[in-house]
Amino acid sequence: MAMSTALLTDHYELTMVKAGLRSGAAHRRTVFEVFARHLPGGRRYGVVAGTGRLLDALENFRFGEEELTFLEDKGIIDRPTLEFLADYRFSGNVYGYREGDLYFPASPILVVEGTFAEAVVLETLILSILNHDCAIASAASRMTNAAAGRPIIEMGSRRTHEQAGVAAARAAYVAGFASTSNLQAGRLYGVPTAGTAAHAFTLLHDSEKDAFQAQIDSLGPSTTLLVDTYDVAEAVRTAVELAGNKLGAVRIDSGDLAVAAQEVREQLDALGAFHTRIIVTSDLDEYAIAALAAAPVDGYGVGTSLVTGSGVPTAALVYKLVARETASGRLEPVAKRSVGKPSRGGRKEAYRLLDSSGHIETEVIATSGAVPEGGVPLLHPLVLNGEIVGREPLEAARERHRTTVATLPLDALHLARGYPAIPTEFI
Structure with missing residues (x-):
């Protein structure tokens, strides 16, 4: 049996569930979205990575006897919360950008629909996987572009946490690295190994x-x-x-x-x-x-810089509530108004507009339900009614990244700090 991922989370996720169960709000329908307010490090684009790992982790997000005993003994949960968690199975929907695709500021790369209680407990798990893997893949993509067709072997396992080394090797492969020195990445994900x-x-x-x-x-x-x-x-x-x-x-x-x-x-x-x-x-x-x-x-080996995101070890992704069910049963937009940390309310769809030569022109985020003419939809079903439907071979993500990077304008591949290569428009 696979190890439970349920405690790969923060304390306050469960105290929110505890309080929400008491108030009755825990069972309200909600929509959460993962996005980046900005691209850290002056990067021109980001790379979606970790989706496959996230789906595996979600499948194993179960509170067994050991997890529940720990939580109860530490006084973190009460009896109603324990009973809720004992039966926890995510039953909602998850939509996301495909792994290997690109993203830009405000791109809703993951949308989680479910009750507040079943969606909020996934926040830490989702962000820890996506923030790490997207950062590594974004750095790896820049290295792959700089290598201009010369192969790169990933060899950074000795410069990071042992499990992070496996995840980094996988993310680097998505973004174009040819192989890894990490044997566990080879065993789990089929990444070619070398050394x-x-x-x-x-x-x-x-x-x-x-x-x-x-x-x-x-x-x-x-x-x-x-x-x-x-x-x-x-x-x-x-x-x-x-x-x-x-x-x-x-x-x-x-x-x-x-x-x-x-x-x-x-x-x-x-x-x-x-x-x-x-x-x-x-x-x-x-x-x-x-x-x-x-x-x-003829080839390169990259270690430390790869596993640390080449100076940008996190993708700066956040997980925010953007819609909630009202007492009348209607789903309404909600948004933070914090200074410097605003968010846009409402369930969103994302589209990409291409020019006549097939190059990316604009990222369009729609909250109105409108579909831009010629827009390529970017959100795809990953989980429907609790059932995982979005798994795909790692090679598919790798090929998607290769073809999508080729649609960027040439200045997007410059290594100098700059603004996002593609503008984001809201409709």
Whole structure:
């Protein structure tokens, strides 16, 4: 049985349910929406990621005996709340942008319809998954664009929480990374995995030659040899001597990568290893990748910057109540009026307008029920009457991202801070 996700939530979610059950308001129909008021870090667009993980987590959002005992023993819930939670099954509807799609400020990337009690308890779970995965995918997309077709391996597991490393590998793959070093991401999500050896393997052996020979004997001459433990030029000579022109790749993990790559390329060609690729690692981010565009580099490995969102570790998404049922049974808009944190009330639909060349022109958010002419609907059913209907293969999200990014205007791919690439209009 899968582990319950019910306690991956905040204390106040359950105290609101407790108070709502007492007042009678807990069973009122509501609509919550997830959106970003702005794109953090001066990003030009955001990437939707984590939808598949969220659906899995929602399916396992159940309060079992252990969870209920903990909550009751700590005095967090009373008997009526315990009885409600013991029978909890989300029975409402969830609509969302498809995973891999893009979003902009105010895009309602997730819409949750249900009673207040059954919808409010999902807030923390939804935001923790989407804020993390959207931030990682948004950073990964910038890196993929900067790499201009050269593959990137995700290798940041050792720089973050162990479960965050798995989620980051998945999100990076959605946004175009070619593979990951994380085996759990490979097992759970089918993300291709890759990896060969670290400096420790070279240091273990009596000589670099012995280390390279052991790796070649084990993995074959098409392996990737790490050449900067000692002297790079000497390591490259040894690598080609042992593997010949079948040597798959060499990896450089330190120094001036552009200069080192040029020198290694010239040396490999002089030794006849014309098809041996050059992979570079060492604290890369999208800016460093872009700076290496003219260097003879064939692939990149990115770790720390990827799993930390390249300086933007959260997508700044919020989960807000936008409509509630009145005493008369009518659904009416509600909105915060807080200074600096306003929201727009009412259940929304989202559409995307494309120009004659198929490029994105405008994001349209409709609260009036109007459908813009030619608008492509962005909200799709993920859960209907409590039943999950929106699961899809991870490859579908990856392909969606690739094709959707291609519809952005070219200036949207600039790495400099700027305004959102696409305007959002409300109708």
